[in-house]
Structures are given as structure tokens and as C-alpha cells.
Amino acid sequence: MRFQALTRLIAAVGLLSVGLSGTAYAEADTVRIAKQFGLGYLPLTLMEEEKLFEQQAKKQGLDIKVEWLRLSAGAPMNDAILSGNLDFASGGVGPLLTIWGKTQTNVMVKGVAALNSMPLYLVTTNPNIKTVKDYTEKDKIALPGVKTSIQAVTLQIAAEKVFGKGQQDKLDAFTVSMSHPDALASMLGGKSEINSHFGSAPFQEMELADPRVHKVLDSYEVLGGPHTFNTVWANSKFVNANPKIVKAFLDALEESMTRIKADPAAAAAMWVKAENSKIPVADAEKIIRNPQNEWTTTPKKILTYLDYMNRAGLVSTKTSDWKDIFFNGIHGASGS
Numbered sequence: 471m472r473f474q475a476l477t478r479l480i481a482a483v484g485l486l487s488v489g490l491s492g493t494a495y496a497e498a499d500t501v502r503i504a505k506q507f508g509l510g511y512l513p514l515t516l517m518e519e520e521k522l523f524e525q526q527a528k529k530q531g532l533d534i535k536v537e538w539l540r541l542s543a544g545a546p547m548n549d550a551i552l553s554g555n556l557d558f559a560s561g562g563v564g565p566l567l568t569i570w571g572k573t574q575t576n577v578m579v580k581g582v583a584a585l586n587s588m589p590l591y592l593v594t595t596n597p598n599i600k601t602v603k604d605y606t607e608k609d610k611i612a613l614p615g616v617k618t619s620i621q622a623v624t625l626q627i628a629a630e631k632v633f634g635k636g637q638q639d640k641l642d643a644f645t646v647s648m649s650h651p652d653a654l655a656s657m658l659g660g661k662s663e664i665n666s667h668f669g670s671a672p673f674q675e676m677e678l679a680d681p682r683v684h685k686v687l688d689s690y691e692v693l694g695g696p697h698t699f700n701t702v703w704a705n706s707k708f709v710n711a712n713p714k715i716v717k718a719f720l721d722a723l724e725e726s727m728t729r730i731k732a733d734p735a736a737a738a739a740m741w742v743k744a745e746n747s748k749i750p751v752a753d754a755e756k757i758i759r760n761p762q763n764e765w766t767t768t769p770k771k772i773l774t775y776l777d778y779m780n781r782a783g784l785v786s787t788k789t790s791d792w793k794d795i796f797f798n799g800i801h802g803a804s805g806s
Contacts (some may be wrong), residue, residue, distance in 0.1 A: 478685065488782075495710045497532060499613040501719075503558040504539040506614070507650045509671040509757055510700040511728040513585050513743050514560060518635060526718040534715065541549050542649040543615040544568070551579060551705055558582065558719065560702045562620025563775045569703065570795055571785035578706035581796040583723055583767040584805075585676040585700035590621055591674040592687035594666040595657060599686055602628055602641060611645045611666040612653035618784075620699065621668040627778050628692045628722050638782055658683075670699065671757045672749045696764065697771035702789055707796055720767070720799050734758040769796060 481673045501523070505511040517523050518538050527534045539556070541547050544565020550556035551569065557563075566581055571635055574578045592611070598604060602625070605611070613621040622645060630638035646664065648656065650673045656664040667677060678681045690696060702723075709716050720725070730737045738755035741747070747754070757763060772792045779785040789795065 497715050498534070498557070498708075499532075500535045501715060502537045502538060502539060502555070503560070504541045504550065504556055505560050506541060506543070506547075507745075507764075508673060509739045509741065509754065510570050510586055510588055512562060512730060512737060512758065513723055514702075515741055515744050516726040516729060516737060517722050519740055520729075523719060525558070526722040526725070526758055527652050527715065529721075530714040530718050532714055534718075539619065543647065544619055545615050548579075550587075551703070552699050558704050559704050560585065560700060562623075562700060563772060564618050564620040564623040564779075565615070565669055565793070566701045566703050567772075567776055567779055567785050571787040573705070574787050580706065580709075581769065581772075582702040582704050582709075582798050583720060583796070584698045584769045585702060585765075585767070586698070587696045587725075587764040587766060587770050588671060588699040589696075589762050590624060590668065590670050590689040590699065591678070591685050592621075592625065592666060592668040593657075593677050593683050593685050594672055595660070595680075595682045596665045597684075599666070602632055603682075605641055606656070607644070608621065609644055610663045611614050611641070611668055612648040612656060612664045613645055613668040614647065614650065616645050616647045617642065621670075623775060623779065623784070624692055625687075626669060626782060628687055630778070630782075631692070638778075653797075659708055669803060672747070673706055673755060675753065675757055678743040690762065691775050693771050693774055695771070696762070697774065701769065704778075704797075706797075716797070716799060723767060730758065730765050736767065767800055769800070769805040771806055773806060 503515045523536050547559035547561050548565055548569040551559045569579045613619055618620055625641055626638040629641050633640050650669050653667040654673045656662045657667050715765035735755050738758055739751050742751050742754050769792055780788050793801050
């Protein structure tokens, strides 16, 4: 009798363990993704409109609901990731490296993939500004986030090259945090203090179409070649608990990029409609087809940005391997 009772007890504990294990390892049924403004987020927009993520999740045996959010800069993305209100954040390299550096001893936020490599332009309506040396306290530069956005970090790198080491923040006092759509409206409206915008596609191209606007700076020139503009990142707790979801996300992202390359015209039309953009579809297609704009999950010059941010004291964590900054889902890429 005692043996039978013991056997039943062991069996019951075993069933309980299986049940608890199944609960512990069940993947999320709702996934929250945030994106920002601009054509740099085209792969995510296509994923949203065509439900590519949900379709790839079904291939993994999962039935998920995807919630798409919109934030205007990397800093609120990082706040949402840390508070647990967001699963996948997206934005420039600056915010990714900032949160990566701050979390390597706790929640360990890392990159999931790059979204593209694209040049960023600093443009102005002030005819007296030919280079960054010409900015004065009368000029204001709109960018997504002061100090931490990829535009802000690129501007600091440019300032360091022009004014010398220790002078990287010389232009920071002239910068103002503003979403790209608002910056475009403010600069072209001519009724605010904003006379410059360090933006991204398609806003920079829309601005340059105005005869009053000219380009001051090109990020590819500052960085010495093509670099990643946008990335996606997440925290380790979510990634470790949801391996199938992360694989489905990466598969959907690759499928999205394949579709963009195969049919830029369709991608342009889809993006203009989804974003209710004022840019003509033909102009959006031209940007998508621009050889300088590469739709790829491979990170480029991430370490160049990190080296500067380490040197400037913006990020204390260091590494000489880009793979330390990204989860292993893209470690097979030839990143830098």
C-alpha cells in the first residue's frame, strides 16, 4: 500500500511538473512592436500591412496577435522596453547602443537585427551655412532626440572631426528634439526658430525639393561609408522565453526585405498609403531604389558608433565584436 501511494504521489508530482513546465515555456500570444516615422521603417510597415509576422508565427505553430505602436524617438522606445510595455523596439544605432551599454549587468538588451543602411542628411534653409562650422546661436537644428539619437551622435562625430577632440558637443546647444514630420513642417514653414533638420528619408528628400533648402552634411561622409541607420532591439528575458517568436520575427523581416527588393514600386505604393504620406509614390520608389539605401538585416559600422560613444562617455560598456551587441539570430551575417 505504501509503495502504491508513493507511486501515485510521484506520478502526481510528475504531472504537476509537466504542467508548470508547459506554462513556464509557453510563448507570448500578444507581441508589441513599435516603429518610428520614415521610409527607414519600410520593412516593418510591410510586415504590418501584409501580416508577415503572423504568417511566419503560424509556421512555428503559434497563433499570435501583433500590436503595432508608434513612438517618435529612441528614448521613449528604451523606456517602454525597460518598463515591460514593449517587446520589439526600433530606432537608430544611438539609442540601441545606449540601452545596450546600460543593461549588460541586468536585463541585457541587445539588437535583434538591422533594418537598413541609409545615409542621413543635415539640411538647412540658411544660405550662410555651408558646413557645420557656420552654425551660430541663432540657428536651431531639429532631430529626433538630443544627445542620443543617431542623428545627434553623428552630428557629434562630425563636430569632433571639425573642431577637435573634446569639442564634440559644440553643436548640441543648437539642437532641438522633434519628430521628423514636425521638423519638416517647422523648417519649411519659416515661422519658427528651426532652420535646419537632421532627418532621414523621405523627409530629407522632400525638404531638398524646396529651392530654399541645401545639404550641409551627409552621414556616409562622416562615417567613412555606408552604415546601419535603423535597428530592432529587445531584452534578453523576452528573447529567451520566446525563441519561436523571435525566429518568426526574423523570418518575416527577411521576407519583407525580399519583397521590397523584388518590387520597389509596390512597396512604395504600400508605404505611401499606409503612412498617408504626401510624397508621390514615384518619389518614394526612387528613394527605395537608391543604391545607397540597402535593405538588409546585417549591421554595418556599429562598432564605429560604439567607439565614438565610448570615447565621448555616452556608453561605458565596450566590445570589439559586433556580435556582443546583437542576439545570435544574425550572427551568421558579415557585420561590423
